[in-house]
Amino acid sequence: MASHAIHIEGVTRRFGDTLAVDDLSLSVDVGEVFGFLGHNGAGKTTTVRLLNGVLAADSGQLHVLGLDPQTQGPQLRARTGVLTETPSLDERLTAIDNLTIYADLYGVAVQQVKQRVSTMLETFGLSERAQEKVGGYSKGMKQRLALARSFLHQPDVIFLDEPTSGLDPVAAQEVHEMIRHVSQDEGRTVFLCTHNLVEAQRLCHRVAVMEQGHLVAMGTPKELTHEVGTAVTYRLEVAQEQQAAALAVISRMPVLQDVEAGDEALTFASSERDSVPDLLNQLIAAGIRVYALTPQATSLEDIYLALHAREVNKGKVLGGVR
Amino acid sequence: MNKRAMWAIIRKDLKVVLQSKAVLIPLIMVPLILLVILPGVGGLLLANADADSQIITEFRSETGAFFDNLPDSLNQKLEQYDNEVQRITYVMFNMFFPALYLLLPVMAANVIAADSFAGEKERKTLEALLYAPTTDRELYLAKIIGPWVAGIAIGWLGYLAFVLVLTATTLSFMGNIFIVDVTWLLLILWVVPAAAGLGLGAMVLVSSRVSTFQEAYQLGGMVVLPIILLLFGQLGGVVYFSPMVVLIVGAVLWVLTLGLIGYGAGNFKRGELIARL
Numbered sequence: 001m002a003s004h005a006i007h008i009e010g011v012t013r014r015f016g017d018t019l020a021v022d023d024l025s026l027s028v029d030v031g032e033v034f035g036f037l038g039h040n041g042a043g044k045t046t047t048v049r050l051l052n053g054v055l056a057a058d059s060g061q062l063h064v065l066g067l068d069p070q071t072q073g074p075q076l077r078a079r080t081g082v083l084t085e086t087p088s089l090d091e092r093l094t095a096i097d098n099l100t101i102y103a104d105l106y107g108v109a110v111q112q113v114k115q116r117v118s119t120m121l122e123t124f125g126l127s128e129r130a131q132e133k134v135g136g137y138s139k140g141m142k143q144r145l146a147l148a149r150s151f152l153h154q155p156d157v158i159f160l161d162e163p164t165s166g167l168d169p170v171a172a173q174e175v176h177e178m179i180r181h182v183s184q185d186e187g188r189t190v191f192l193c194t195h196n197l198v199e200a201q202r203l204c205h206r207v208a209v210m211e212q213g214h215l216v217a218m219g220t221p222k223e224l225t226h227e228v229g230t231a232v233t234y235r236l237e238v239a240q241e242q243q244a245a246a247l248a249v250i251s252r253m254p255v256l257q258d259v260e261a262g263d264e265a266l267t268f269a270s271s272e273r274d275s276v277p278d279l280l281n282q283l284i285a286a287g288i289r290v291y292a293l294t295p296q297a298t299s300l301e302d303i304y305l306a307l308h309a310r311e312v313n314k315g316k317v318l319g320g321v322r
Numbered sequence: 323m324n325k326r327a328m329w330a331i332i333r334k335d336l337k338v339v340l341q342s343k344a345v346l347i348p349l350i351m352v353p354l355i356l357l358v359i360l361p362g363v364g365g366l367l368l369a370n371a372d373a374d375s376q377i378i379t380e381f382r383s384e385t386g387a388f389f390d391n392l393p394d395s396l397n398q399k400l401e402q403y404d405n406e407v408q409r410i411t412y413v414m415f416n417m418f419f420p421a422l423y424l425l426l427p428v429m430a431a432n433v434i435a436a437d438s439f440a441g442e443k444e445r446k447t448l449e450a451l452l453y454a455p456t457t458d459r460e461l462y463l464a465k466i467i468g469p470w471v472a473g474i475a476i477g478w479l480g481y482l483a484f485v486l487v488l489t490a491t492t493l494s495f496m497g498n499i500f501i502v503d504v505t506w507l508l509l510i511l512w513v514v515p516a517a518a519g520l521g522l523g524a525m526v527l528v529s530s531r532v533s534t535f536q537e538a539y540q541l542g543g544m545v546v547l548p549i550i551l552l553l554f555g556q557l558g559g560v561v562y563f564s565p566m567v568v569l570i571v572g573a574v575l576w577v578l579t580l581g582l583i584g585y586g587a588g589n590f591k592r593g594e595l596i597a598r599l
């Protein structure tokens with residue numbers, strides 16, 4: 001069990017009639033960036049709370065770093081860092097005070113506190129305004145400070161609950177770099193709750209998809225593509241004046257679906273690989289000049305939507321966001 | 323016990339409190355009015371009063387029954403004085419003031435705790451704290467120590483100011499510092515900590531049921547009521563703060579305080595706190 005950073009088996013937690021987490025089982029390896037995806041109310045935050053012993057499970061087993069969150073909470077929490085959904089900063093205090101207090105709380109060696117705090121402020125681009133009260137910070141700055149706080153004591157497992165919400169693309173990119181760095185170079189484990197699929201696809205070794213408290217799929221983004229078996233989308237570029245002719249050729253082939261004509265290219269989906277050379281032959285035969293025919297990588301978003309549709313069909317989920 | 327973590331929480335709470343006008347204003351105004359202005363003005367008026375003046379004679383005759391029925395222990399003390407102004411001064415500040423004074427530690431601990439319990443909920447800073455590597459017990463202790471100690475300290479400083487102001491205004495005609503004796507010592511060392519604890523304990527109870535500082539502050543003020551009753555009791559000449567009475571009042575307050583703090587400890591569980599955020 002200790003070989004896994006996180007191990008969950010059959011964990012359930014209810015709030016009244018709501019099943020926030022329903023018979024959840026999963027393991028996360030040391031050094032892995034694990035994506036935890038799900039709609040609003042899927043149970044992501046609840047899971048993070050359970051894993052840190054801040055909330056008790058109704059049933060099931062949890063271990064983080066080989067420790068039981070319920071009985072060994074303080075020892076465990078000393079080795080985890082959590083970015084909560086709301087930054088949870090003391091807005092009446094300066095950034096330095098906010099971090100210094102948490103350095104003490106997490107037991108950062110006394111003689112290292114000053115250095116560590118200023119390094120974190122530097123890393124997250126807050127040095128210049130470190131003496132200001134956090135209440136005057138922008139949303140993105142608060143988010144960065146909260147992130148700095150969760151990395152401050154160099155935790156073995158880092159839980160990030162939507163780390164890039166509220167950040168501009170550049171800042172989000174920096175956070176992604178940071179996550180990659182702590183995982184690849186420092187061997188820390190990252191448990192990343194998000195509904196940003198691009199983010200998950202870019203960063204995560206594996207992802208789990210949650211729907212209303214239960215796990216609907218888990219694996220590498222690639223594995224999920226296979227599992228869902230969605231059609232591949234292709235992009236076809238032809239001369240502008242030949243678009244209509246190309247469209248006519250495509251529509252004669254029933255295997256090609258979801259055909260759309262854009263300004264610069266046509267897109268369509270196909271689940272049969274052989275349809276590609278067939279199409280190309282027909283286009284050439286029709287005298288159409290093909291500039292490009294490229295498969296588009298299936299995005300996690302496609303998988304996610306497909307999974308969601310599948311759950312809705314099964315009748316498990318009411319559909320949409322509650 | 324993770325002392326360093328607890329100390330960090332205490333420091334944080336007090337630092338945050340010092341930034342809040344809603345907390346600082348009562349913390350400054352109440353002792354200023356109660357223990358500086360009121361005794362200062364009273365002391366000055368009495369210092370300038372003539373024992374044979376009409377006001378004093380009238381006051382004495384109107385409160386005749388009250389003065390005639392003072393407890394024996396108080397009458398004994400009054401024998402050392404030879405005029406009415408001195409006696410009125412003594413009774414005023416030893417009989418009416420102690421209960422008024424006790425409002426201070428109750429109020430101080432109460433309002434500070436309102437900020438660090440309910441205010442913390444309102445500001446949404448509790449969640450990060452719950453993820454810190456402390457036990458529930460350590461967290462609770464750290465959260466109550468700050469307001470408690472601050473309430474006691476403010477009570478003591480208030481007393482110091484009270485003594486200085488009265489000495490400055492009344493020493494000339496009283497001939498001694500008449501508000502430093504065993505009774506006051508017991509009040510300071512035995513009752514003030516209990517009173518601060520009561521203000522705190524009541525706020526811990528209130529805070530778990532409300533979600534903003536304002537609500538907590540208003541509801542929490544209701545604990546000051548029993549103290550006011552005590553004060554009225556004295557005004558009616560029912561209670562005089564003799565050392566025995568002080569010991570008993572202190573004991574009652576301690577029982578209430580420890581009951582409230584203990585009850586609060588039982589309810590202070592991470593899992594429940596986070597579910598109520």
Ligand SMILES: Nc1ncnc2c1ncn2[C@@H]1O[C@H](COP(=O)(O)OP(=O)(O)OP(=O)(O)O)[C@@H](O)[C@H]1O
Nearest residue numbers: 015018020039040041042043044045046047597598
């Ligand atoms: N303290 C609570 N009391 C009652 N219900 C709760 C509580 N906490 C969570 N729930 C319910 O449990 C379910 C899961 O909530 P959770 O916050 O874990 O979802 P989430 O995946 O983090 O959602 P989001 O993306 O909106 O943050 C929801 O239906 C929520 O209403």
Ligand SMILES: [Mg+2]
Nearest residue numbers: 044045046085
């Ligand atoms: Mg959430």
